[in-house]
Amino acid sequence: MKAGIGISCDAGAWQAGAQAARAAVVHPGTATVGIVVGAGDYDWAEVFAGVRSVMGKARLVGASCAGFFVPQGVFSRGVAVLFLAGNELVAETACVDARYQDVRETGRVLGRGLLQSGIRKGAILCFPDSFEGQVSQLVDNLYDTVGPEYVYFGGGTGDGWKVLDSWQGTEKRVTCQGAAAALLDGRCFVGGVAHGWVPEGAPLVVTRAKGRVVFEMDGRSAFDVYAERLGGVAAESFAETAMRHPLGICYGPQHFIIRDPLQVINGTAIQFISAIPNRSVAYIMKPREENDLTMARKLTEGVVSRLKAADFALIGYCISRSLLMGETYKKELFALVQPLGTIPYLGFLTYGEIGSYGDAPQFHNKSISLLIGGE
Amino acid sequence: MPDFELAVLYELSFQEPFVTVEELFEDLKTKLSRIFAARRVVLEVAGERVFHWGFGQEKVLPGRRLTSEYTVYEKILGEDLHMGRFWMEKVAPFQDCEPRLLDIYCRQVERTLRLINTKQELLSAQMRFREMIENAPMLAIHGFDSEGRILFWNRTAEKIYGFAKEEMLGMKVTPEHTGYEFYRQLQQVLNNPPLAGERQVLEGKVLNRFGQRQSVLSFVLPVGGRNRVDEFMRMDVDMSRYKLMEQELRFTSSHDHLTGLYNRNFFEREMMRLEASSADCGGIIVCDLDGLKLVNDTLGHSAGDRLLIQVAGILQGLFDKGDIVARVGGDEFAVLLTATGSAEATVAAERIKDSALQHNRVKPDLPLSLSVGFAAREKPHEKIHDLFVAADNNMSREKLHRSQSNRSAVVQTLARALEARDFITEGHADRLESMVVALARKLDIPEHRIHDLRLLAKFHDIGKVGLKDQILFKPDKLTPAETLAMRQHCAIGYHIAQASSDLVPIADWIYKHHEWWDGSGYPLGLSGENIPLECRILAIADAYDAMISDRPYRKGLPQEKVMAELLRCSGTQFDPGLVPLFLGVVVSPPGSENHPP
Numbered sequence A: 001m002k003a004g005i006g007i008s009c010d011a012g013a014w015q016a017g018a019q020a021a022r023a024a025v026v027h028p029g030t031a032t033v034g035i036v037v038g039a040g041d042y043d044w045a046e047v048f049a050g051v052r053s054v055m056g057k058a059r060l061v062g063a064s065c066a067g068f069f070v071p072q073g074v075f076s077r078g079v080a081v082l083f084l085a086g087n088e089l090v091a092e093t094a095c096v097d098a099r100y101q102d103v104r105e106t107g108r109v110l111g112r113g114l115l116q117s118g119i120r121k122g123a124i125l126c127f128p129d130s131f132e133g134q135v136s137q138l139v140d141n142l143y144d145t146v147g148p149e150y151v152y153f154g155g156g157t158g159d160g161w162k163v164l165d166s167w168q169g170t171e172k173r174v175t176c177q178g179a180a181a182a183l184l185d186g187r188c189f190v191g192g193v194a195h196g197w198v199p200e201g202a203p204l205v206v207t208r209a210k211g212r213v214v215f216e217m218d219g220r221s222a223f224d225v226y227a228e229r230l231g232g233v234a235a236e237s238f239a240e241t242a243m244r245h246p247l248g249i250c251y252g253p254q255h256f257i258i259r260d261p262l263q264v265i266n267g268t269a270i271q272f273i274s275a276i277p278n279r280s281v282a283y284i285m286k287p288r289e290e291n292d293l294t295m296a297r298k299l300t301e302g303v304v305s306r307l308k309a310a311d312f313a314l315i316g317y318c319i320s321r322s323l324l325m326g327e328t329y330k331k332e333l334f335a336l337v338q339p340l341g342t343i344p345y346l347g348f349l350t351y352g353e354i355g356s357y358g359d360a361p362q363f364h365n366k367s368i369s370l371l372i373g374g375e
Numbered sequence B: 001m002p003d004f005e006l007a008v009l010y011e012l013s014f015q016e017p018f019v020t021v022e023e024l025f026e027d028l029k030t031k032l033s034r035i036f037a038a039r040r041v042v043l044e045v046a047g048e049r050v051f052h053w054g055f056g057q058e059k060v061l062p063g064r065r066l067t068s069e070y071t072v073y074e075k076i077l078g079e080d081l082h083m084g085r086f087w088m089e090k091v092a093p094f095q096d097c098e099p100r101l102l103d104i105y106c107r108q109v110e111r112t113l114r115l116i117n118t119k120q121e122l123l124s125a126q127m128r129f130r131e132m133i134e135n136a137p138m139l140a141i142h143g144f145d146s147e148g149r150i151l152f153w154n155r156t157a158e159k160i161y162g163f164a165k166e167e168m169l170g171m172k173v174t175p176e177h178t179g180y181e182f183y184r185q186l187q188q189v190l191n192n193p194p195l196a197g198e199r200q201v202l203e204g205k206v207l208n209r210f211g212q213r214q215s216v217l218s219f220v221l222p223v224g225g226r227n228r229v230d231e232f233m234r235m236d237v238d239m240s241r242y243k244l245m246e247q248e249l250r251f252t253s254s255h256d257h258l259t260g261l262y263n264r265n266f267f268e269r270e271m272m273r274l275e276a277s278s279a280d281c282g283g284i285i286v287c288d289l290d291g292l293k294l295v296n297d298t299l300g301h302s303a304g305d306r307l308l309i310q311v312a313g314i315l316q317g318l319f320d321k322g323d324i325v326a327r328v329g330g331d332e333f334a335v336l337l338t339a340t341g342s343a344e345a346t347v348a349a350e351r352i353k354d355s356a357l358q359h360n361r362v363k364p365d366l367p368l369s370l371s372v373g374f375a376a377r378e379k380p381h382e383k384i385h386d387l388f389v390a391a392d393n394n395m396s397r398e399k400l401h402r403s404q405s406n407r408s409a410v411v412q413t414l415a416r417a418l419e420a421r422d423f424i425t426e427g428h429a430d431r432l433e434s435m436v437v438a439l440a441r442k443l444d445i446p447e448h449r450i451h452d453l454r455l456l457a458k459f460h461d462i463g464k465v466g467l468k469d470q471i472l473f474k475p476d477k478l479t480p481a482e483t484l485a486m487r488q489h490c491a492i493g494y495h496i497a498q499a500s501s502d503l504v505p506i507a508d509w510i511y512k513h514h515e516w517w518d519g520s521g522y523p524l525g526l527s528g529e530n531i532p533l534e535c536r537i538l539a540i541a542d543a544y545d546a547m548i549s550d551r552p553y554r555k556g557l558p559q560e561k562v563m564a565e566l567l568r569c570s571g572t573q574f575d576p577g578l579v580p581l582f583l584g585v586v587v588s589p590p591g592s593e594n595h596p597p
Helices: A013-024 A044-055 A103-115 A135-146 A222-229 A235-242 A294-304 A319-340 B004-013 B021-035 B098-135 B155-161 B180-191 B240-254 B264-277 B292-299 B301-318 B342-362 B384-421 B428-442 B447-459 B462-466 B480-499 B504-512 B533-548 B559-568 B578-585
Strands: A002-008 A031-039 A059-064 A068-070 A073-075 A078-085 A090-096 A122-128 A150-155 A167-170 A174-176 A179-185 A188-194 A197-205 A208-210 A213-217 A247-251 A255-259 A261-265 A269-272 A281-287 A310-318 A345-350 A353-356 A361-364 A368-374 B038-045 B049-053 B071-077 B084-090 B139-145 B150-153 B200-207 B213-223 B231-238 B283-289 B324-327 B332-337 B370-376
Touching: A002 A013, A002 A068, A013 A031, A013 A044, A013 A078, A031 A044, A031 A068, A031 A090, A031 A179, A031 A345, A044 A059, A044 A078, A044 A167, A044 A174, A059 A090, A059 A122, A059 A179, A068 A078, A078 A310, A078 A345, A090 A103, A090 A167, A090 A174, A103 A122, A103 A135, A103 A179, A122 A135, A122 A188, A122 A368, A135 A150, A135 A179, A135 A361, A150 A188, A150 A310, A150 A368, A167 A179, A188 A294, A188 A353, A197 A222, A197 A247, A197 A255, A197 B004, A213 A222, A222 A235, A222 A269, A235 A261, A247 B004, A247 B021, A255 A281, A255 A361, A281 B004, A294 A319, A294 A368, A310 A319, A310 A353, A319 A345, A319 A368, A353 A368, B004 B021, B004 B098, B021 B038, B021 B049, B021 B098, B071 B098, B084 B098, B139 B155, B155 B231, B180 B200, B180 B231, B213 B240, B240 B264, B264 B324, B264 B332, B264 B384, B283 B301, B283 B342, B283 B384, B292 B301, B292 B462, B292 B480, B301 B324, B301 B332, B301 B342, B332 B342, B332 B384, B342 B370, B370 B384, B428 B447, B428 B533, B428 B578, B447 B504, B447 B533, B462 B480, B480 B504, B504 B533, B533 B559, B533 B578, B559 B578
Parallel strands: A031 A059, A122 A150, A310 A345
Antiparallel strands: A002 A078, A031 A078, A059 A167, A068 A073, A068 A345, A090 A179, A122 A179, A150 A353, A167 A174, A188 A368, A197 A281, A208 A213, A213 A269, A247 A255, A247 A281, A261 A269, A310 A368, A353 A361, B038 B049, B038 B084, B071 B084, B139 B150, B139 B231, B200 B213, B213 B231, B283 B332, B283 B370, B324 B332
8 A cells, every 4th residue: 555645835725735636646546545634714625626636536535624744744724635545445435514404413424425335344534523512423423323343533623723614525525514534444444542631639520511511510510610629710711721621521440531621601611622421420630741742652652553564644633732732732743753753644633533442432622533554 | 540430330320310212322322332431232122122322234123132242241121021121342341340330320221211111101191181181172171370370271262262272371361351251250269269179060151252152061170289279170061062952852842843833742731830820721722734634645745744834834823922832733733822711712713714714815726724623711710621622622523514525625626736737637637527428328327427427537537646747747658667656546546536525436436447448457457347337438538538639749649540549449448339339429520519629
């Protein structure tokens, strides 16, 4: 199998797509799959058209993001294409537009679209809109429709730091505020997810929550409890402080699903980036260590070690980590990709990450999700 | 992670008050995938419904055995009750505490399933009850609280009271909104409410918003438990239809269905009531409609009914509302005169006779004949029943006196009815009469028999009044069934003749006037001289006149042809001895004096 990475920072959408694709294509005319990400106010239909003009009949999947990182560097504007080619590689894509208002149905439609290929194992790449914090339901229904025989990877998409729109697309269509996915097989795929947060203090119970709003913790006002745990915080500065202390929902005895608090509502409730299970046990988290980059490195090393040889890597890196760490986040990126060596990789800043601790995928916040394909 | 088991215990021990199994499963799979890293989950309920997660496109059917290469936890839920099955698969082996935690969780699931079941049954029962209350036909149900605020209002209440549910719900009843009457009735209950366990029953009328009154039977019940009565339910059964039926029944039990007059039952009860209360009674008049049976038998019961109705109309028009006018028998009427003297009774009887005559002048086609008898109360203590007997006797005497002319009048009426109906017989009877008389004289038949012959000529076809028009006037050949019906006129005519003393002597001849000389006639198939001479004479004259007279669909035959035909049928249809005599006596060359008109 062959893999290549190309980028373009051209201002023109079509040109950026075509240039990035041309740079990525290792052997012209043999592309099987192209994964496209981009940042900036491009016309995404044109971007995909440009990529298609080079990659011909290859399957394409991708989305807009706040930034991306490749061997060539970290970019806040431009288009990047990961090119995959190989006779053994098979792929199917699906794209659902915003007609499907019910996010659960979106997941099911996406799944049914991928299964039309008849591919029954491999990796599923998913690029959804944020769906107002309901991506968990999309992921859950995608998994229920497709089943456990796949490795799941992906991330929430956006149009940059404004987070007003998101674009997703395949070789068939481009949509806004929808979801795009691809199913790959023909190689061995392994995935992993990590976050680097550790619990602080005693557990608490989410005693009343609905969707991504938590009204009560431990039977009291959610904000009161959270603020107490943080040593006293005013509502106005809560978001800034809580950024460093997300909520960790217990996942088995060893893992946590991280949830980013967003804002205080009515002085008592807390709205998070994504949904919080009602009556769940959680912890307020803290960084394992300040500026600790070992988690990122260990994540990649751990995933790579499960393969004999890696062909390519895809990385979803939560945008809030970059906000939290400032420029230091690039060091973490470096630590993340260093174990890959010369393996082509494509990483992008995500609004939530799709990855699995076990077989079933979860939707994470403030985390890193990784997919490596190889042998 | 410290306290993991405790944290899990907390999560698993709590269950939301789910209303449906779908909601339960949604929570279950999320919890299990998160807490135990479940890969696939199945919840089967009561062997009928299966909820599953993580199976992709694989079908999971109830009762299907599930296999796995991974770690599995399986539990039968509610073993005694066969509530269902729980199955969970994960990749990694179970930690020590996990099976125990899952056991605890399954108990929670069982409890929740039972609760859901109970809730659903309760919901179904509530819905059924609500539907029943909402749609109860003929039962208007509305509920109100102790302040007179309407709490519910069903469809029938909308119909009876005329107010839509939306107008009434939540509204405090005021005279301005619902009208004073509804307000008053509600206040009545609130001022004297039924106690817990009691109910009030009221019968009366309610006024709806359109000003219409309806009869209702109402039940008012307190609602809200033993110690707290702050709600009431009123159920109104619409009795309007029953009231109407009751009225109709009362009317039917005291009135004659055909004429609308009081019936015999009522008349007798009134006589007894007047007797018992010693109220005034001026007298009793009894009337009898003559010849009703004859009319029913010949012209049909509808004609007879019309006569009865006409009599009823005459009587009703002649008396006051205070007098009791009744039909007391098939053709008998009676009038109970209240508070009149004997003179008035006499005058009233005369008025009835005059009215009958007046009626006959106006409607001569079907005249009515009434025999009237009366008895006036001469003494104050004279029994009313005795008066009735006396009036009835008087009526019978009058009837007897009038019977001869009554019957004659009826027969004449029937003949006129037949003539009016069958235009082809116009003049036929007169012609026949002169022909049969001429032949009879030739045969030296005595004069008294010639008198009867004249009657025969006139009434031999009287039985045709009982035939349907489509048979009587059918121009084409009759079907066998129609022929059979037509031949019945002989028997019908016989019975009619038997009913009239004038016609009794010729009844037998009427019966046999279609017999043939050779025995192939009807109705008895008599032959030769077994057929009465008068019938043989009439047969020839009848056939002659039928052939020679014009019909709507053909002209009359020439005389020569008629004569030839008579001769041809001589010995078969006609008496061979009479035909030449008939031809010699009755038939003359055209222009001669003897030529039949």
